[in-house]
Amino acid sequence: MTSLATCASDVVASNNKGITQQTFVRLQRALRKHYAVKIPTLAHSAKLRGIMPRQTNRQPPPSEIAEIRPGQSIELLKALHILTRDGRMNQDSRRKLKQVYHLVQFIEPLLHEVIEDRGSAQVTDIGAGKAYLGFILYDLFFKARDDSSRIFGIEARCELVDKSALLARELGYARMTFINSAVAEAFAAPQLPATMDIVTALHACDTATDDAIRFALDKKARFIVLAPCCQAEVAAVLRKHKGASLGEPLTEVWRHPLHTREFGSHITNVLRCLQLEAHGYQVNVTELVGWEHSMKNELIIARFKDLPRARPAQRLNEILEKLGLMELNERFATV
Numbered sequence: 001m002t003s004l005a006t007c008a009s010d011v012v013a014s015n016n017k018g019i020t021q022q023t024f025v026r027l028q029r030a031l032r033k034h035y036a037v038k039i040p041t042l043a044h045s046a047k048l049r050g051i052m053p054r055q056t057n058r059q060p061p062p063s064e065i066a067e068i069r070p071g072q073s074i075e076l077l078k079a080l081h082i083l084t085r086d087g088r089m090n091q092d093s094r095r096k097l098k099q100v101y102h103l104v105q106f107i108e109p110l111l112h113e114v115i116e117d118r119g120s121a122q123v124t125d126i127g128a129g130k131a132y133l134g135f136i137l138y139d140l141f142f143k144a145r146d147d148s149s150r151i152f153g154i155e156a157r158c159e160l161v162d163k164s165a166l167l168a169r170e171l172g173y174a175r176m177t178f179i180n181s182a183v184a185e186a187f188a189a190p191q192l193p194a195t196m197d198i199v200t201a202l203h204a205c206d207t208a209t210d211d212a213i214r215f216a217l218d219k220k221a222r223f224i225v226l227a228p229c230c231q232a233e234v235a236a237v238l239r240k241h242k243g244a245s246l247g248e249p250l251t252e253v254w255r256h257p258l259h260t261r262e263f264g265s266h267i268t269n270v271l272r273c274l275q276l277e278a279h280g281y282q283v284n285v286t287e288l289v290g291w292e293h294s295m296k297n298e299l300i301i302a303r304f305k306d307l308p309r310a311r312p313a314q315r316l317n318e319i320l321e322k323l324g325l326m327e328l329n330e331r332f333a334t335v
C-alpha cells in the first residue's frame, strides 16, 4: 500500500530537483485515499513544484540549435520558457533570444575589459523582469569563472524576483542576487556594493530608464548599457505647454499628437545622452536589433572617460529651455 511517509521520503530524496512521475502518481493516490485530496494533472503539479521543467533528453531540432549560442544550457532556455519542453521556439521567444544575444554581444567585450583590469565584474540589470539577460549572461560568461563576479537584478515585481531567485538556486547560479525594489529606492540596498562596473537596463518601463541612469551615476558605473522603453513624461510636458508656444515655428515639430509622442520619446533619449556626457561619459547610440524585432530599438552605450562636461551640460540646459521643459531639469540633472 502507498503511504504518505514513503512518498514524502522520496520527495526529500529528490533533493528539491523535482519528483519523478512514479513518485507523483503514488503521492496522488495516497492523498486521494487518505485525505480525499485530488491533484489535478501532472503538468499542473510541475507548475506548483517550481519552475525547472522536468528533465528531458530532447534536444532542439537543428533549426533551433542554429540560433542558440554554443555552450548555452538547453535546460536554462527551457526553464526560461524560451524553448518548449520539446526544444522548440516560438516567434516571441525567437525575438527575445535574438534581442538578448545581440545585447550580450555588446556587453561581452565590456566584461572582458573590466575583468582584465579588476579580476572580476559587478553587473546590475535594472528592470530585470524575468531576468533573461542576467541568466543568459551568467550561463555564457560567469558560470565557468571562478572569481567574485556577480550579477544583480533589480525588479519592482515581487513574483518575478521570487521566481528568478528560485531558478538561480535550482541551477546553482550562486553569484546571482535579485532585489525586489523600484530602482529609485535601491541605491542603498545592503546587498549592493558601493560601486558597479556595468549597469544595464533593457526596456525598463517609462522613467525607470532615467532612474537607472541615476543609479549608474551614483554607483560610478564604468559602463552603462540602455535599451530605453517609451517614456511619457517629456511628451506630457510638451503637450502641457503646446498652446503657449504655438507662435514659435519650431513647435510644428510636435504639434500633432502623434508627433508629440514620437518627438517626446526621441528628445528624451537625446537628453539622456547629453546627461551622460555631462557626467564625463562617452556615448554611442546604435540599433539594438532590426526594427522588425522590436519597436523600441535604440541602444545607448556609455563608457566613463572623465571627458569635459561643461559643453554637454550647457547644451542640455539650452534644449530644456528652448522646448519649455525646464520643469524637468531635476530629471536630467547634470551635477
Ligand SMILES: C[S@@+](CC[C@H](N)C(=O)[O-])C[C@H]1O[C@@H](n2cnc3c(N)ncnc32)[C@H](O)[C@@H]1O
Pocket: 126, 127, 128, 129, 130, 131, 132, 154, 155, 156, 157, 160, 181, 182, 183, 184, 201, 202, 203, 204, 205, 207, 208, 211
Ligand atoms: C518591459 S519589462 C523588461 C524586462 C527585461 N528587462 C527584459 O527585457 O526582458 C520592464 C520591467 O521593468 C520593471 N520595472 C518597471 N519600473 C521599474 C522600476 N522603477 N524599478 C524596477 N523595475 C521596474 C517591470 O516590472 C518589468 O518587469
